[in-house]
Amino acid sequence: MNMKQALYFKTIAKYGTITAAAKQLYISQPSLSQTLRQIEDEAGTPLFDRSTSPFHLTYAGERYLRAVEAMLEIETQLKEEIESIRRDDGGRLRLGISITRAMQVLPDVIPIFTKAYPNVTIELTEAASASLEGLLQKGQIDLALAALEANEANIAYELIEKESIGILAGRDSQLAQLVPSGTPISLETVEKEMFVSLDSSHSSRIIQDRLFRRYNIRPKILLETSALEVARRVALKGGACMVLPDVYADDFVFKSGGAFYPLKDYENHRHFYACYRNDENTKKYIRDFVSITASVLAHSTHGKRISQK
Structure with a gap:
C-alpha cells in the first residue's frame, strides 16, 4: 500500500461510493475502481461490503482503515516537521x-x-x-x-x-587564616598548601599545570576528581586550595567560610x-x-x- 492508495481508500470509506469519492479526488470512476480492486487483491479479502449503498466496511476493511489513517497522520506530521526544519x-x-x-x-x-x-x-x-x-x-x-x-x-x-583565574581556599587553610579574601596573590604564596585538582579533561586543570610549571612548584595533591563541585566542596571542608575560575566563587563558597584570591601575575586566555x-x-x-x-x-x-x- 502506498500513500496514494491510502488516500483513495480513506476517501471511499468516507463517502461510501466510488462515484462520490472519485468526484472528491478529481479522478475518473474507472481509475478509482481499478485502484480499489488492486488494494483488495493485495489484501486477499474484500474490504467493502458492496451489497449495501453506500458501501460499508467489512471487519478487515475496518482494520485496514485504521492502518490507513495512521499512515496518513504520520505523513502529515512528517511534512509539517520537514517544513519546520526547512x-x-x-x-x-x-x-x-x-x-x-x-x-x-x-x-x-x-x-x-x-x-x-x-x-x-x-x-x-x-x-x-x-x-x-x-x-x-x-x-x-x-x-x-x-x-x-x-x-x-x-x-x-x-x-x-x-573568566579570571584565582585560588579558592578552604576556611582552615593557612592562606584563608592569614590573608583577607579578595586580596590578589602570587602563586608562590600557596606553594606549601594542599591542593584539590580536577582531572585533565577540565580547562582549569590545563591552567593549573601551566601555572605549576611556570612557578616550578609541586604542591601536595589531596584529591583529584572529574567533578568540579566535588573538588570545591572537598577544598572548602578539607582546608585545601584549588585553581578556580572566578565565576565559581559564588555565595556557596563564602557561606562555607571559604575565600577566593585573584592571581595577580596571570592573564587568563x-x-x-x-x-x-x-x-x-x-x-x-x-x-x-x-x-x-x-x-x-x-x-x-x-x-x-x-x-x-
Whole structure:
C-alpha cells in the first residue's frame, strides 16, 4: 500500500461510493475502481461490503482503515516537521556543556529558548570543557558552551563571558587564616598548601599545570576528581586550595567560610565561549541559543559577588 492508495481508500470509506469519492479526488470512476480492486487483491479479502449503498466496511476493511489513517497522520506530521526544519524553526540542537555550567545557565536559558522554538529538540551532552571542542570537530555536537582558548580555524567562537583565574581556599587553610579574601596573590604564596585538582579533561586543570610549571612548584595533591563541585566542596571542608575560575566563587563558597584570591601575575586566555562549526549552514536557532545564553549571563549576579566579599 502506498500513500496514494491510502488516500483513495480513506476517501471511499468516507463517502461510501466510488462515484462520490472519485468526484472528491478529481479522478475518473474507472481509475478509482481499478485502484480499489488492486488494494483488495493485495489484501486477499474484500474490504467493502458492496451489497449495501453506500458501501460499508467489512471487519478487515475496518482494520485496514485504521492502518490507513495512521499512515496518513504520520505523513502529515512528517511534512509539517520537514517544513519546520526547512524554515529553521524546528529540528535538533545537540548541545555540549560542562555539568557545572549547565547547572548555572540552563535553568534560565532553556525556558526562554523552548518558548521561542517549541519544535526544536535539545539533546544534551555533559562533558568537561577540554573534551567539548573535540566532540564539536567530530560532528557529535552542534554547539559547545565551554571554557577554551579560541584557536581552531574551523570553529566559530563567540565570547559569552570572560573568566579570571584565582585560588579558592578552604576556611582552615593557612592562606584563608592569614590573608583577607579578595586580596590578589602570587602563586608562590600557596606553594606549601594542599591542593584539590580536577582531572585533565577540565580547562582549569590545563591552567593549573601551566601555572605549576611556570612557578616550578609541586604542591601536595589531596584529591583529584572529574567533578568540579566535588573538588570545591572537598577544598572548602578539607582546608585545601584549588585553581578556580572566578565565576565559581559564588555565595556557596563564602557561606562555607571559604575565600577566593585573584592571581595577580596571570592573564587568563581561556574564557567561556559558544563554539560551533564555522560554515554557512549554522541554524538560526543555534545562533539564537547563543544570544539567549549571553543575555542570561549578562544579567546574572554570579560574576559580581567576588568583588562584594
